[in-house]
Amino acid sequence: MKIFTALQIREADAYTIKHTPISSLALMEKAALACTDWLAEQHFTKYPFAVFCGMGNNGGDGLAITRMLRNMGCDAHAYIIPHSQQASEDHQANYKSLQRYYPESLHTLQTFPQLAKDTVIIDAILGTGLNRPAEGLIADTISRINSCYEQHTIIAIDIPSGLLTDTSSVNQPSVQAHHTLSFELPKLAFLLPENAVRIGEVHILPIGLHPDYIARTPAKFNITDGAMMRDLYKPRKPFSHKGTFGHVLLIAGSYGKMGAAILSAKSCLQAGVGLLTCHIPKCGYDIMQISVPAAMCITDEQFDHSSSFPSEEEAKKYKTIGIGPGLGTAAGSIWALDxxxxxxRQPMVIDADALNLLSTNPKTFAKVPENSILTPHPKEFERLFGKTDNDIARLELLSQKAVERRLCILLKGRYTAMASPDGELYFNATGNPGMATGGSGDVLTGIITSLVAQGYSSRDAMLLGVYIHGLAGDFAAAALSQEAMTAEDIPAYLGRTFLTLHKNQ
Structure with missing residues (x-):
């Protein structure tokens, strides 16, 4: 699924108007109707409404919504904020329509109204055309709306007013919404952690934008979905054998952290690898053999409490190496990794303490094979590549480093961002807060390493691995609740995720 810029969204509207028998005013009517239908479906229409409207097309949406709510018998009032000398053409048309049928519902905002206890606030002040911080009367109104957050439900139309679509809005005034009703495709602003408290729950409503424009227009950012994953998925052939699906070496574990190695090993096997060898410290040998009997184990007598590293001849046997879960940063580890x-020189999957080791030694980092997959969380990413001022800058740095170093890098989060060496950047939408628990990242490392060994490209292994990891977490949460699920539950639901990838599902 593509994520369009504010400019591309306007172009999509214009293309739709030009290539279909629909006017801009009729397209606005469809958007307003989609919002009004959603309000009715969610049973908000039993409450009074205060609709705050700017003087552009977002305000036109608000005026049309007010009229439609009135048509349904709702107590709805539109408050127009006179921040401009001239309203947009479609805004004027909807103003005249509302004035004709429900003149008592129209108000020019001079002072913030006294709202009844159950009033639902609709924010239709500013849309995606905003390119500078809100100020003056608009900023004051935004502040007053936000002061109502605890007492009233706030619903933003298209995007919370004041929020910038494609650039950072840190320290800029914007509406803090409980729900955002947007149209056709998600916006980059909805995927940034810095905006979480502003956007609330996002609902994407179809309004019939022309499919040809969407299909033909390239996007800098994309969201992975089931259709894309089914295209990436490689079904097994009848005469396959364990050698077909690769041999992984997992270097993991240390004293007190063998659980991370176990979780990663189990998920590697559940994700379909043919053979798995775990290079672990001597102290973890019995634990691994009992917990994951399908895994072979190698230990080094010189390393009782931390994982050693394979020799040159031994390493050549493996299709790929996963390294990092529970590894620790014991003395000598950076030398061994170097x-x-x-x-x-084959692509590797590098996580956790292996990333921390690389962050302390740039010369060793420079040796990481091209197309290797790095799996940092935000703090690990910061240690590797430096601090940024905001989420947009961090995404730019993520993409830049993936291209410069010829690596696949995923930045873990609610919408994990994934960058590949060709400059593509994807977001993942599967997963839930129940996965915010120790060991979840170790499971992800095992899954991705397994997919690389099975012959998926590094990019495809990253995209598919993150997707099925999140989907397995969603299945676990549905069965167990987000609160009760643990990282150990995620591999148990991987089978269900693979069944959804079959093209006949």
């Missing part, structure tokens, strides 16, 4: 990277 030697491993001297002779292993």
């Amino acid at each position: 030697k491993l990277l001297d002779h292993y």
Whole structure:
């Protein structure tokens, strides 16, 4: 699913108007009707409404919504904020229509109205055309709306007023909404952690934008979905054998952190790898053999409490190496990792303490093979690449480093961002807050490493791995609740995720 810029959204509207028998005013009517239908479906129409309207097309949406709510018998009032000398043409048309049928519902905002206890606030002040911070009367109105957050439900139309679509809105005034009703495609602003408290729950409503424009127009950002994953998925062939699906070496675990190695090993197997060998410390040998009997184990007598690293000859046997879960940063580990990277040149999956080791030694980091997959959380990313001022800058840095270093890098989060060496950037929408628990990242490392060994490209293994990891978490949450689920539950639901990838599902 594509994420369009504010400019592309306007172009999509214009293309639709030009290539279909629909006017801009009729398209606005469809958007307003979609919002009004949603309000009715959610049973908001039993409450009074205060609709705050700017003087552009977003305000026109608000005026049309007010008229439609009135048509349904609702107590709805539109408050126009006179922030401009001239309203847009479609705004004027909807103003005249509302004035004709329900003149008592029209108000020019001079002072903020006294709202009845159950009043629903509709924010239709500013839309996606905003390119500078809100100020003056608009900023004051935004502040007053936000002061109502605890007492009233606030619903933003298209985007919370004051929020910038494609750039950071940190320290800028914007409406804090409980719900955002947007149209056709999600916006980049909805995927940024810095905007979480502003957008509330986002609902994307179809309004019939022309499919040809959407299909033909490239987007800098995309969201992975089931259709894309089914195209990436490789069904197994009848005469396959365990050698067909690769041999993984998982370097993981240390004293007190063998659970991370276990979780990663189990998920690697559940994701379909043919063979798995775990290179672990001697102290974890019995734990691994009992907990994951399908995994082979290698230990080093010199490393009782932390994982050692394979020799050059041993490393050549493996299709890929996953390294990091529970590894620790014991003395000598960076030296061992440096030697491993001297002779292993296949793409690897690097996580957790292995990333922390790389962040302390740039020369070793420079040896990481091209197309390797790095899986940092935000703090690990910061240690690797430096701080940024906002989420947009961090996304730009993520993409830049993936291209510069020829790596696949995923930045974990609610909408995990994934960058590939060709400059593409994707977001993942599966997953839930129940996965915010220790060990979830170790599971992800095992899944992605398994997919690389099975012959998926690094990019496809990253995209598919993150998607099925989140979907398995969604299945676990549905069965167990977000509160009760643990990282150990995620691999148990991987089978269900693979069944959804079959094209006949």
